[in-house]
Amino acid sequence: MRKVIFDEKLCKGCELCVTACPKKILALSDRTNAMGYRVAECIDQSKCISCAFCATMCPDCVIEVHKEK
Numbered sequence: 001m002r003k004v005i006f007d008e009k010l011c012k013g014c015e016l017c018v019t020a021c022p023k024k025i026l027a028l029s030d031r032t033n034a035m036g037y038r039v040a041e042c043i044d045q046s047k048c049i050s051c052a053f054c055a056t057m058c059p060d061c062v063i064e065v066h067k068e069k
Contacts, residue, residue, distance in 0.1 A: 003048040005064040006040055013037040017054035017063060023047050026054055 004026070011033060017040050018026045025048060029041040040062075042048060048065075055063040 002042075002045050003050050003066050003068065004042040004045065004054065005066070006042075007062045007064075008033050008039040009035075010060050011037060011039040011062045012060060013039060014059065015040070016057040016059065020053040020057040022051060022053060023049060 008031070012035070013028055015028060018028065023044075025042055025044045026040055027043050028038040031039055031041075033039050050065050050067045052065040055061075055065050
């Protein structure tokens with residue numbers, strides 16, 4: 001199960017989530033959305049600790065964080 005989910009159509013590639021991640025597992029991808037922005041992605045879901053720092057920092061509410069059950 002993915003812990004971090006990005007609504008890529010709303011992402012503006014500001015990288016605030018990337019800098020907020022304590023595990024350094026977020027990055028801008030090579031993909032762009034319809035607005036032309038490079039979108040953020042989690043490069044290693046298995047290392048995510050579900051801290052939600054990324055979601056807290058996102059000004060556009062693009063990120064959902066789920067805890068493992």
